[in-house]
Amino acid sequence: MNEVWSARIPKFEKLPTRIIVEGVDQAGMFRPLRAAIPEAGEMSPAPLPLPIGTDLLADAATRVFGLEERATVTTGSTGSLVMECKAGSAPAGLLVSAGNAYVPREVPMRLLVRSEGEGGFAVAVVDRATGENVWASAEITDAETVLALPSRSWAQKDLPDIRILCPSSSGRIEIRSARLDVPEGGSVPAGAGAWMWNAADALEADGQLEDRLEAGGIDQVYLQLPVAGNSVVHQTDLRALIERLRKRNIDTIAVEGDPEMVSRDGRLHALSRASAISGFIGGSSARQSLAGVQYDIEPYLGGSHVNPEEMWDEWKATIRALADEIGSPVSVVVPFWMQASDAGIRALDDLDGQIAEIVVMAYRTDEISLWQICEPWLAYGADRNRAVRIALENGILEKEWHRTYRRAEKGPLVLEIDVDGTPMVSLGNVSLTMNGEHWWYDLSHEVVIDPRRISFMGDAATMSALAARVAPEFAAWKSFTGFAFHGLDMKAEAAASSRETTK
Structure with missing residues (x-):
């Protein structure tokens, strides 16, 4: 062969x-x-979080209930549900099931029901599994009825049904929409992070870098420091750059990354570089010091491990050793699918105290897919008191x-x-x-x-617009610390191939 x-x-x-x-x-x-x-066989699809702001009636399954069969429902021309009830004493009404989807977790939600009709109708949100556990209920009295839903635990994926109840008298009501909303009050982070792997380009920008970052709304820059032997090189120039950026309210965070860091030799090399970075931090004044250190290891790209449990155990050991060497918690970049791995979640949980922030590579360009990726991480961060930053991709990718x-x-x-x-x-x-x-x-x-599903392919304006659109919703979670952008169009942004590696 x-x-x-x-x-x-x-x-x-x-x-x-x-x-x-x-x-x-x-x-x-x-x-x-x-x-x-x-996976062998046909697996049932995992439930997804219900979208915020989208009309749940659009894709919902409906059925009437009641022993007296006094409720009927038809679909209006605009997709609304029109229910008519005859008089009766037994409970009757309409059950609306929004598919295999659960209520977003770790934050109070609101269900907004818009309707028009006669009085006496009521609405309730019930647990689909039991049909009895009522999360919230209210009488429908005006054009918009608001139901406050209690916060659900990260460990649960509770599927809800919406129940519209008939009055004891006859009546008619048109349910025009039912949407989930988050209460206002979350503070939207002002800036965003950006990766700039090539330190040489950053040093050569000579003032233009600050202007570009500030114009792009960047308040964190992830920069790989050049290391030779046991120390960071170009220290004077780097400290001057850090100080100039800080005057523009832009923090500099050292970034390191190589899949081989989970191997024995790779870990030793990473620790040597971490020692050099720690020395650089220790020798810098407050205004010239790094704001932190980030590790973007991505062990699944190295091929050293095929067993997920072994891979994430080695990743955990590397992060713990690096945080100890740096002397403070570090930021970690993780794939969005890490939550699907029990070993991955255990690794994150075991690193409590060593992780300053979790940066999730949520590389999707449409709002619904992005939401489905981010809700589990925002909820996890809120449950574990972890900071979570959402990363978007703007680089030019191959099919x-x-x-x-x-x-x-x-x-x-x-x-x-x-x-x-x-x-x-x-x-x-x-x-x-x-x-x-x-x-x-x-x-x-x-x-x-299609790479356009994963990356904005150089369209930074569209990427920023999406981030701005979803940020107020994401800010409802206390874990959300903002966005990070990869592949921004600036001289200092280099391809991953320019990273210094363990090889």
């Missing part, structure tokens, strides 16, 4: 029928990056491809077990017949991931 690429995958008990290879399109050619085994391979007698993908018992997949450019302890897979289908 003419092998072109290999990768390790998690150990399995049963030989997988499918393997997914993810990669990017480079000059019209597929370049594989990682491989995974999809991503997800190719699914299925077991076959011939195919370009081969699965084998390495000498240490680790499953390995290799992708070649020819098809061979199954032989010995090798299993072959042939291409079944592929899906193209």
